[in-house]
Amino acid sequence: MSWQTPSLDIDPLLDDRTTRIIVCCGSGGVGKTTTAAALGLRAAERGRTVVVLTIDPARRLAQSMGLTELDNTPRRVAGIDESAGGQLHAMMLDMKRTFDDIVVQHADPERAQAILENPFYQSLSAGFAGTQEYMAMEKLGQLRARDEWDLIIVDTPPSRSALDFLDAPKRLGSFLDGRFIKLLMAPAKAGGRAGMKFLNVGLSMMTGALDKVVGAHLLRDVQTFVAAMDTMFGGFRKRADATYRLLQAPGTAFLVVAAPERDALREASYFVERLAAESMPLAGLVLNRVHVSGAARLTAERALAAAEALEDLAAEWPGAGDPAPSAASDTEVGDPVDCPAVENLTDDRIADRDTGKAEGKTFTDEVSLTEPDGLPAESLAAGLLRLHAERMQVVARESRTRDRFASVHPDVAVAEVAALPGDVHDLEGLRAVGERLAKGQPAAA
């Protein structure tokens, strides 16, 4: 094929003991969390002691790893093959707990109490946009410092831009260096206890304006908060810087996760460039949900032409007045005498209320539905061909999108993961994704 970028070999990456951190990043809805979990499971079953840090997993995926509660500590995942000497641990990030822990650890009890009770702190730590990123970085640093795992796999927050994750430590740093913080802290410092003595002359115009905007007591809350946090800022900043350097270190590998769609790949492209600019080590691109066909040699055009020919034949079939089963024929399909399945043939757009029942019997009843001559073979074959044509169009579209990415980033190694018909929500499913990831090329089904 025209696409000849290097392929991303997942197993060597997982097996390499010097790989200590893998960060999965990418835009929303491309399967980051699933990828992170599948990598973790595979690495554990290949002998690594792994912890997967997930940010906001889908409920059923979390349950599959035994994460029923959000308790901010890694839990050992049961049901893993540990014969190779590995283990899998998983945790969900609890932002507020992480933030509280930092406060409690780094301030004396009285001050910690004051911070925890400050309304401004409460609202900040409850997780507005941004806090999640800081706390994910913080947690990563903590996990690394504990040194209990030889591989940490991180799923990144579903941010408005995936890049926020990278920006968090820097932004925190530059904020803490900002003059505004110093200004806010000045009165508290000058007056000893926070908010007691008010403002020296040089600042009065400034804070006067601020008071007017935010209201004096809100400003006082902020000042109290900032003053109380003051002692911790040094530590905050140090750790943020350390985590940032950790991300640049050789033991770290970034995986950009995407789906073969224009928007997702555009974002991936942006991310690849950004990682390079920040000297962050990119291992490669994981392309999820790639469609393949076992009959790729039959083009969409030929399949469609053949389908039409067969439909013409079927129309001449004696007794089979039914239009061929295709999207084009929305008309009443079928004649119940010829085709016993037809009674269930309501247009599936008008999902009827008792779909639960209907769906329940799909696979048990299908044998009885399949009378040998239920549908003329010509119609059936035509339907199969139309389905194939659609699949081939999807395959072609995806490969065009992929090629566009590859021509801009010819050096980025890629692992493709064939699309699964449904979502993954058990260990078996994660194992299957891991296998597909390791294969790197979606084998035709």
Added chain:
Amino acid sequence: MSAQHSAAPSAPRLHIVTGKGGTGKTTVAAALALALADEGKRTLLVEVEGRGGIAQLFETEALPYEERKIAVAPGGGDVHALAIDPELALLDYLDMFYKLGRAGRALKKLGAIDFATTIAPGLRDVLLTGKACEAVRRKGASGGRAYDAVVMDAPPTGRITRFLNVNDEVAGLARFGPIYNQAQAVMRVLKSAETAVHLVTLLEEMPVQETVDGVAELRAAGLPVGAVVVNMLRPAVLDEAAVRIAASTQRRGQRAAVAKALSQAGLGGARRGGLAERLVDPLLEQAREHAERVALERRERAEIEELGLPTYELELLGDGIEVGGLYRLANSLREQGISGTQREGGR
């Protein structure tokens, strides 16, 4: 207040479009802004997350922080667009409410604006929702509404309730004073019949689950839920009965008949090992996958129906979205009657 207005509740004017990442909420928001701009109406499409998605969709250069016309709807309506920059919005806001021209710049120099928009992200969200509400309430030159409808491409479902409720939170923090008043005013608009929060989803498990959770959260917070938009619906190539039969064609006889039919259509030999015969298995495998998907979509659709919300469906546009496709989606929304959508309980 609005309850006494008239017997028929008015259609919402602030449309907040959310959805799980990857469901195409920006596209749906844009199509909705176009759909609502029929019959000479004016709509404003607001972007709050600074990703430049709207400019890309309409194939124009990056939007500056100002309202500008980006499209003409069929029938002569206008779509305007605005990408809100939180920093500039804060300065704007300071200017508008406090005439703080110079002091505002001083604040910026000191990093206060950074502080407000980055570290105190609650304030940032207040500014974003505040700006949209301001546009909803703004009067035009002739004394009428400046915009007939405002459509916001909002943060994803996981964050939407917190995003919209931030004003409650901030009002709680400020307790009184100008920020408190502003926050309260914004909350009044957001919780009124003027607002509807629409959720975009795909017929897949996770997005539907997130939609169901999102609706529950919005309802619990007293925020007005509008409609569910099922996006990127794939064409029904094989109808379901055929799918089932195809999926269960295990019998030798049936397989041979299919092989023969394929061969008849000129796709090679039907004998064992012949080209047509070798096509049968992969084609049936694809049909099985299709059948599995159809069953899954049915389940997901039923789950959406349980929500009891007006539901709109948009087809998958093959080659990504370009301007033409956007108009098609807008047209489809219009045909499905979205401009008459009432908020929950408003019917």
